[in-house]
Amino acid sequence: MDLFEPSVQLDKIPYKFGYEFFSKDGKKHRCTINDWEIQQLYRGCRDRSKETSMENKEKEALEKVRQKLEEEFLSKKDLYFIMGNLKNHKNSFMIIGIFYPPIIKI
Numbered sequence: 001m002d003l004f005e006p007s008v009q010l011d012k013i014p015y016k017f018g019y020e021f022f023s024k025d026g027k028k029h030r031c032t033i034n035d036w037e038i039q040q041l042y043r044g045c046r047d048r049s050k051e052t053s054m055e056n057k058e059k060e061a062l063e064k065v066r067q068k069l070e071e072e073f074l075s076k077k078d079l080y081f082i083m084g085n086l087k088n089h090k091n092s093f094m095i096i097g098i099f100y101p102p103i104i105k106i
Contacts, residue, residue, distance in 0.1 A: 013039050017065060018095065019081070031081070033095040041065055078103045 017039075018032040046061035073079050082097035 011043070013042055015042065015062065017042070017069065019069070031083070031093060031095045033098065034084075035095065035097050037098070038065065038069075041068060073098070073100050076103065077101065 016032045018030065020028065020030045022028055042061050042065050045064040046057050049057040049060045051057045051060055077100035080099040081095045082099060083093045084096035085091070085093050
């Protein structure tokens with residue numbers, strides 16, 4: 001087995017997920033999430049859907065991912081982005097991971 005050859009063929013997701021936010025200096029940023037976990041969340045929601053058509057399964061999955069990213073992560077978690085870039089695009093950053101521990105109330 002080749003370490004760099006995938007053993008499971010995953011379908012390409014036709015959607016991009018991300019966050020739009022303001023940094024401390026007031027600049028608006030829009031970053032896509034290039035993280036396997038979010039894509040797998042979408043696949044799982046789509047595959048568990050009880051809808052009959054693929055279009056409706058996708059709509060339901062997109063809504064569930066939106067709920068997770070907006071409602072759960074932003075209101076119930078202490079959300080951190082793990083940022084990264086590419087060698088050829090040193091000034092373009094993307095979210096390569098999300099860390100979301102519970103909010104600790106003092």
